[in-house]
Amino acid sequence: MSAGRSNALRLMMNSAPKSGRQLIFPAHMAEIDARTIAGGTPGIVLMERAGQAVVTVLRGIWPRRPVLILAGPGNNGGDGWVIARLLKEAGWPVTIASDWPAGALKGDAKLACEASGITPVPLEEADFSAAPLIVDALFGAGLARSIEGKLAEVLRRAAASGGPVLAVDLPSGLCGTRGEVLGDSLKADVTVTFGAAKPGHLLAEGRCYSGQLHVADIGLDLCEGEEDALWNHPLLWWDRMPLPPSAAHKYARGGLLVVGGPRHQGGAARLTAKAAAVTGAGAVTLAVSAQAADIYAASIDAIMLRTVRDESELADFAASDKIAAIAIGPGLGTDEKAAAWLGAVLSAGKPLLLDADALTLLAKRAERLAGCPEGSVLTPHEGEFKRLFSDVSGSPLERAEEAARKSGQTVLLKGAATVISAPGKTPVINTRSSPYLATAGSGDVLSGIIAGWLAQGVDSQAAAGAGAWMHGESSLQYGPGLTADTLWQKIPNALHAIGARTDD
Ligand SMILES: NC(=O)C1=CN([C@@H]2O[C@H](COP(=O)(O)OP(=O)(O)OC[C@H]3O[C@@H](n4cnc5c(N)ncnc54)[C@H](O)[C@@H]3O)[C@@H](O)[C@H]2O)[C@H](O)CC1
Numbered sequence: 114m115s116a117g118r119s120n121a122l123r124l125m126m127n128s129a130p131k132s133g134r135q136l137i138f139p140a141h142m143a144e145i146d147a148r149t150i151a152g153g154t155p156g157i158v159l160m161e162r163a164g165q166a167v168v169t170v171l172r173g174i175w176p177r178r179p180v181l182i183l184a185g186p187g188n189n190g191g192d193g194w195v196i197a198r199l200l201k202e203a204g205w206p207v208t209i210a211s212d213w214p215a216g217a218l219k220g221d222a223k224l225a226c227e228a229s230g231i232t233p234v235p236l237e238e239a240d241f242s243a244a245p246l247i248v249d250a251l252f253g254a255g256l257a258r259s260i261e262g263k264l265a266e267v268l269r270r271a272a273a274s275g276g277p278v279l280a281v282d283l284p285s286g287l288c289g290t291r292g293e294v295l296g297d298s299l300k301a302d303v304t305v306t307f308g309a310a311k312p313g314h315l316l317a318e319g320r321c322y323s324g325q326l327h328v329a330d331i332g333l334d335l336c337e338g339e340e341d342a343l344w345n346h347p348l349l350w351w352d353r354m355p356l357p358p359s360a361a362h363k364y365a366r367g368g369l370l371v372v373g374g375p376r377h378q379g380g381a382a383r384l385t386a387k388a389a390a391v392t393g394a395g396a397v398t399l400a401v402s403a404q405a406a407d408i409y410a411a412s413i414d415a416i417m418l419r420t421v422r423d424e425s426e427l428a429d430f431a432a433s434d435k436i437a438a439i440a441i442g443p444g445l446g447t448d449e450k451a452a453a454w455l456g457a458v459l460s461a462g463k464p465l466l467l468d469a470d471a472l473t474l475l476a477k478r479a480e481r482l483a484g485c486p487e488g489s490v491l492t493p494h495e496g497e498f499k500r501l502f503s504d505v506s507g508s509p510l511e512r513a514e515e516a517a518r519k520s521g522q523t524v525l526l527k528g529a530a531t532v533i534s535a536p537g538k539t540p541v542i543n544t545r546s547s548p549y550l551a552t553a554g555s556g557d558v559l560s561g562i563i564a565g566w567l568a569q570g571v572d573s574q575a576a577a578g579a580g581a582w583m584h585g586e587s588s589l590q591y592g593p594g595l596t597a598d599t600l601w602q603k604i605p606n607a608l609h610a611i612g613a614r615t616d617d
């Protein structure tokens with residue numbers, strides 16, 4: 114990416130540089146914390162900065178009001194004690210509820226507690242009746258087991274109070290690695306985390322429990338490239354996307370073959386083809402059988418239609434110079450003919466976008482997965498994933514990574530947070546999306562966007578990352594009333610949003 118393009122993008126997206134997209138597991142963050150302390154920054158200084166960062170966010174959102182801080186036995190609780198002291202110094206009415214007074218604390222947390230000069234009330238006596246602003250500093254990165262008993266009870270009382278909640282680092286009870294709630298947790302309106310977001314803030318229940326996420330820089334010794342995952346953003350892939358040269362020719366901008374299926378399923382492949390064309394593939398051709406051709410022809414304008422007699426004619430066309438990539442699966446069907454057509458495109462050696470029925474067919478004949486051309490993308494939802502990789506378990510992040518390793522391809526596992534994993538590469542988590550995307554045909558549009566980039570020569574990981582982000586951005590631009598029929602019309606808005614203009 115030229116410096117101009119990069120800077121323009123940063124300005125346009127109002128975003129931090131790429132390092133701001135790092136995701137770090139809690140256990141890894143503890144190592145970074147220890148490294149930073151060993152490098153000469155005392156732990157109490159980090160805790161002071163963490164507390165100060167929380168107070169800055171808190172005061173930027175809420176005017177002065179009663180605050181109830183729930184403080185735990187470890188350093189998350191220590192942050193809570195720093196926050197209590199700083200708010201008290203600023204004249205805020207602060208109560209701290211904790212079963213761990215100074216005598217029960219160790220290290221920096223003990224220092225922070227002693228410096229506050231505040232005596233805590235036991236958690237059981239925490240008074241939520243006035244719906245105070247609740248600061249959840251019970252457990253953070255050190256959560257080691259399920260929250261149960263009277264700790265779960267205090268979280269339930271806090272939730273029932275109706276007061277707003279700010280979580281320190283992680284909502285207590287939320288697993289920062291997998292995003293699952295262990296026992297019980299407290300939904301936060303705002304979460305302030307330190308150094309980098311954790312995968313658990315985004316995966317599974319994490320997004321819903323974390324609320325608005327703020328990442329505070331507290332001077333941790335965090336290196337570029339040591340992240341466990343990346344949070345999807347155009348900064349991760351935009352420099353790998355082509356913009357059309359001034360003298361562009363349609364085939365030079367990428368020929369895409371979309372394989373259609375039977376008459377009654379025609380809509381899916383058409384949506385894929387339209388989305389690919391809008392994404393910038395210069396020439397999109399739908400290949401269909403003679404029996405289905407009239408149905409397909411009825412509602413495509415800029416898409417070319419090619420009637421093929423059988424799999425050998427399809428294989429010849431797929432292998433031709435005009436085709437740079439192939440999308441297959443949406444509306445393909447799962448009968449013998451569909452299986453034969455899938456076999457025909459597998460043999461062409463072009464990057465494939467494999468979705469829907471193509472994944473179902475591959476699950477039935479696992480040896481075919483090994484025959485997929487390098488640089489292909491698989492886009493399973495949970496059900497398709499289970500059929501295709503029945504022996505792979507774990508969190509979405511772990512499963513996508515294992516599936517990418519096994520298949521040798523880029524795997525995009527769809528979900529509330531979509532995970533993209535390419536063999537040997539850092540996985541990417543996409544949360545740019547809207548719930549309105551949960552509608553029939555929306556996946557066909559995603560396939561089209563990814564295939565549109567593959568046809569333009571973009572590598573599979575970048576194509577999948579861009580696909581997930583643009584699909585989500587298009588849905589956000591659309592808002593309520595979204596249907597997959599017209600979602601592709603918002604793809605240009607998504608391109609504009611990321612600054613996809615040719616340079617003057
Ligand atoms: N580098 C940073 O990000 C910084 C983080 N800070 C804060 O420190 C916490 C992590 O502190 P740690 O002491 O490691 O863990 P916790 O405070 O989260 O909890 C450990 C404590 O809790 C007990 N425990 C764990 N799970 C349970 C449970 N389910 N029920 C009961 N008790 C439990 C465990 O035995 C320990 O006693 C991080 O989140 C940040 O908030 C620093 O302040 C700045 C640098």
Ligand SMILES: [K+]
Nearest residue numbers: 249252283285
């Ligand atoms: K917490």
